[in-house]
Amino acid sequence: MAAVPELTSEKMNCSGKENDQFFEEDGPKQMKGSFQDPDLSSVGNGALMLQISHQLYNKTFKHAASIIVAVEKLKKIPSPCSQAFQDDDLRSLFSFIFEEEPIICDKQNDTYQSNSAVESLDIKLEDIEEKAMVLSGSCVLKAVHLQRTQEDQQVVFCMSFVQGEEETNKIPVALGLKGKNLYLSCGMKDGKPILQLESVKPNTYPKRKMEKRFVFNKLEINHKCEFESAMYPNWYISTSRSELQPIFLGNTRSSENITDFIMELA
Numbered sequence: 001m002a003a004v005p006e007l008t009s010e011k012m013n014c015s016g017k018e019n020d021q022f023f024e025e026d027g028p029k030q031m032k033g034s035f036q037d038p039d040l041s042s043v044g045n046g047a048l049m050l051q052i053s054h055q056l057y058n059k060t061f062k063h064a065a066s067i068i069v070a071v072e073k074l075k076k077i078p079s080p081c082s083q084a085f086q087d088d089d090l091r092s093l094f095s096f097i098f099e100e101e102p103i104i105c106d107k108q109n110d111t112y113q114s115n116s117a118v119e120s121l122d123i124k125l126e127d128i129e130e131k132a133m134v135l136s137g138s139c140v141l142k143a144v145h146l147q148r149t150q151e152d153q154q155v156v157f158c159m160s161f162v163q164g165e166e167e168t169n170k171i172p173v174a175l176g177l178k179g180k181n182l183y184l185s186c187g188m189k190d191g192k193p194i195l196q197l198e199s200v201k202p203n204t205y206p207k208r209k210m211e212k213r214f215v216f217n218k219l220e221i222n223h224k225c226e227f228e229s230a231m232y233p234n235w236y237i238s239t240s241r242s243e244l245q246p247i248f249l250g251n252t253r254s255s256e257n258i259t260d261f262i263m264e265l266a
Contacts, residue, residue, distance in 0.1 A: 118206045120160040122178055122266040127239045127258045128224065133157075133247065139182065139197040141247050143239040156266040160206035162215060164230055170217035172230060174210045178266075181205070184237070185213045186229045186249060193232040195249040224260040237261075 126132050131143035132154040146154060156178040164172025176183040177197070183205060185198040198214075215230035216237065227237040229249060236259040238250035250257045 118160050118162065118208050120158050120206060123157050123159050123263050124154055124266050125157060125225075125261045125263055128260045128262065129239075129241065129258065130262075131239060131243075135177070136246075139199070141184075141197065142244055143247055144244055158206070159218075160210075162206070162210045163208055164215050164217065170219050170228070172215050173218050173227075174206055174214045175216060175227070176200075176206060183214050184216070186231045186235070187213065193229065193235050193249050193251075195237060195247060220263075223262070225263050226259050226261070 124132070127143055130145065132146045132151075133141050134144050134146070134153045135155050136142045141155065144153075158176045158178045160174045160176065162172050162174050174183060181200050181202050182197045183200055185196055187194050187196055212231045216227040217230055219226050219228065229235045229237075232249070235249045235251045237247060239245065239247050239258045241256060241258060250259065253259055
């Protein structure tokens with residue numbers, strides 16, 4: 001780290017001719033609101049005057065440090081000025097030394113956008129009857145009892161933790177198929193909410209603020225999970241007790257529908 005030069009009675013210049021001098025040696029007659037040792041009564045006796053330029057030049061840390069060192073030294077010199085120099089007087093200097101960085105704000109939802117990576121887990125899901133999720137065709141998920149030799153057919157979900165409405169005991173997540181640009185999403189068909197696999201643009205998902213149709217509120221109780229649609233409250237990812245049936249969005253817990261799942265890390 002470069003050493004900050006010691007302030008003396010000599011002139012201190014900035015890095016280039018285009019920049020004004022921070023400190024100048026001058027006589028007491030030209031000092032307006034300056035700090036001067038009362039014993040220095042003639043021109044050229046080493047008085048210091050601090051000049052503030054309102055023009056925006058290229059600023060360096062060395063310049064900022066020089067100003068702070070100078071001010072601290074000036075504060076220790078007895079001054080005939082009626083008003084003592086205060087720490088708050090430095091605030092006007094900082095606006096010319098440092099530049100503000102804007103914070104990106106989502107005006108629609110009045111929340112701050114974060115550039116941090118989306119946290120996610122690779123998981124496998126089975127319903128409480130141990131039926132696994134398998135991909136049938138290109139875009140249909142079915143619940144099937146698998147033999148040990150068929151376990152490689154079970155899909156792996158990339159469960160991402162995303163933004164959602166504040167819930168004390170529910171966690172908003174998105175469920176994508178690992179290695180594929182497919183996400184579980186909720187839509188409407190014939191006036192009824194449905195569950196579907198939706199194709200998304202590569203390298204765009206997952207993201208922290210997912211569209212609401214992709215968001216499910218996960219509730220875990222006694223090692224069992226349920227996934228409620230954020231778009232359609234009280235509608236849950238469900239399976240049928242029958243074999244080889246597509247998973248769907250249901251709003252009832254009955255002898256025909258299963259809404260509880262066992263989750264394990266893949």
